[in-house]
Structure formats: structure tokens, C-alpha cells
Amino acid sequence: MSTLAADLIYPLVNGLVRLPLWSSAQARQQLRLKGLAWCACRGHVRAQSQYGHFLYFRGRSSEQRHQGVQFIIAAAQAGDVNSQYQAALLLEQGSDALEMNTAAAIHWYQQAGEQGHVQSVRRLIQIYSKGELGVNVDGQQARYWMAKDQRHELAS
Structure with missing residues (x-):
């Protein structure tokens, strides 16, 4: 289950860099790194x-x-x-x-x-x-x- 969840979340995490959800690129990068870490730890x-x-x-x-x-x-x-x-x-x-x-x-x-x-x-x-x-x-x-x-x- 955790690999399936990581498979679903990874494209979203990777797309965070391109989305202007926050005014701060640094905030997007920090969130992206947390998401990458989460997915990486799940294989x-x-x-x-x-x-x-x-x-x-x-x-x-x-x-x-x-x-x-x-x-x-x-x-x-x-x-x-x-x-x-x-x-x-x-x-x-x-x-x-x-x-x-x-x-x-x-x-x-x-x-x-x-x-x-x-x-x-x-x-x-x-x-x-x-x-x-x-x-x-x-x-x-x-x-x-x-x-x-x-x-x-x-x-x-």
C-alpha cells in the first residue's frame, strides 16, 4: 500500500515546482523535498x-x-x-x-x-x-x- 501511495503522490510532488501555489519558491522547494523524502522512504x-x-x-x-x-x-x-x-x-x-x-x-x-x-x-x-x-x-x-x-x- 505504501508503494502505491508513493506512486500516486510522486507526480504531484514533482509538479509542485511548477505550480504558483505559494509566492515563495523556497516554500515550494521545501514542500517538494518533504514529499520526495516521503516517497523515497516508501520505495x-x-x-x-x-x-x-x-x-x-x-x-x-x-x-x-x-x-x-x-x-x-x-x-x-x-x-x-x-x-x-x-x-x-x-x-x-x-x-x-x-x-x-x-x-x-x-x-x-x-x-x-x-x-x-x-x-x-x-x-x-x-x-x-x-x-x-x-x-x-x-x-x-x-x-x-x-x-x-x-x-x-x-x-x-
């Missing part, structure tokens, strides 16, 4: 992605950034391609909220790449062509991802 994947991104990049404390990472990872695990890419970037770089883990970063790049996420595919080409992130140069993997990149360019 709404897009809300987890958006709220996690907000907490990680705009959070004022290490605790908020850590919570943001948890929401991003949850959305990535649920198949959200943008969160998979974001998780890969965060794991590749590491921070006060997330320890660097290059093997996990490659995993998330691959998950997003398999769904056609262009930046992930191009990062994987670079990783396997140059032997980055602790992997050996792997021409077969590089060619696999290059083929995916070419298919994307042909489809565009």
Missing part, C-alpha cells in the same frame, strides 16, 4: 534517485550525504539507470560518505551500460582500453562496449 525509485542526489550534493552534513548515497544505491539496485551511473561515479571517486570501491564502480557502470547509458558505455571503453581502475587492458571488453556505443550512435 519509490525515481524519488529515491532524486532525493538521494539532492542529499548527497546539497546535504550539509556527512550524515545527510551518507543517507543520499543509500538512496542512490537503493534506486540503482532497483534498476534506475541514472542512479546506476551516479553510484558508479561515487564509488570510483569515494568521499566522506562512501569509501572508494573500483570493483563496485565497474559493476554499476556495466549495469547502466547494458541499459544503454552512453556515459557509462564510454567510461567502460576507457577503463578497458587503458586498463584503468585496477583492471588489465582488455581488448575484448573494450570492443564489446565500443560496439554498444556504435549501436547507440546509429540509433540516434
Whole structure:
């Protein structure tokens, strides 16, 4: 039931930014963030992605950034391609909220790449062509991802 409620409320929350219900954009943003948090806590994947991104990049404390990472990872695990890419970037770089883990970063790049996420595919080409992130140069993997990149360019 709570997921169904979040599915119904999420579009309303997301639309708050565009509605001139209050004269203050800050009041709309605060209400929107509360709504995103509510939906994210109830498992709404897009809300987890958006709220996690907000907490990680705009959070004022290490605790908020850590919570943001948890929401991003949850959305990535649920198949959200943008969160998979974001998780890969965060794991590749590491921070006060997330320890660097290059093997996990490659995993998330691959998950997003398999769904056609262009930046992930191009990062994987670079990783396997140059032997980055602790992997050996792997021409077969590089060619696999290059083929995916070419298919994307042909489809565009």
C-alpha cells in the first residue's frame, strides 16, 4: 500500500515546482523535498534517485550525504539507470560518505551500460582500453562496449 501511495503522490510532488501555489519558491522547494523524502522512504525509485542526489550534493552534513548515497544505491539496485551511473561515479571517486570501491564502480557502470547509458558505455571503453581502475587492458571488453556505443550512435 505504501508503494502505491508513493506512486500516486510522486507526480504531484514533482509538479509542485511548477505550480504558483505559494509566492515563495523556497516554500515550494521545501514542500517538494518533504514529499520526495516521503516517497523515497516508501520505495519509490525515481524519488529515491532524486532525493538521494539532492542529499548527497546539497546535504550539509556527512550524515545527510551518507543517507543520499543509500538512496542512490537503493534506486540503482532497483534498476534506475541514472542512479546506476551516479553510484558508479561515487564509488570510483569515494568521499566522506562512501569509501572508494573500483570493483563496485565497474559493476554499476556495466549495469547502466547494458541499459544503454552512453556515459557509462564510454567510461567502460576507457577503463578497458587503458586498463584503468585496477583492471588489465582488455581488448575484448573494450570492443564489446565500443560496439554498444556504435549501436547507440546509429540509433540516434
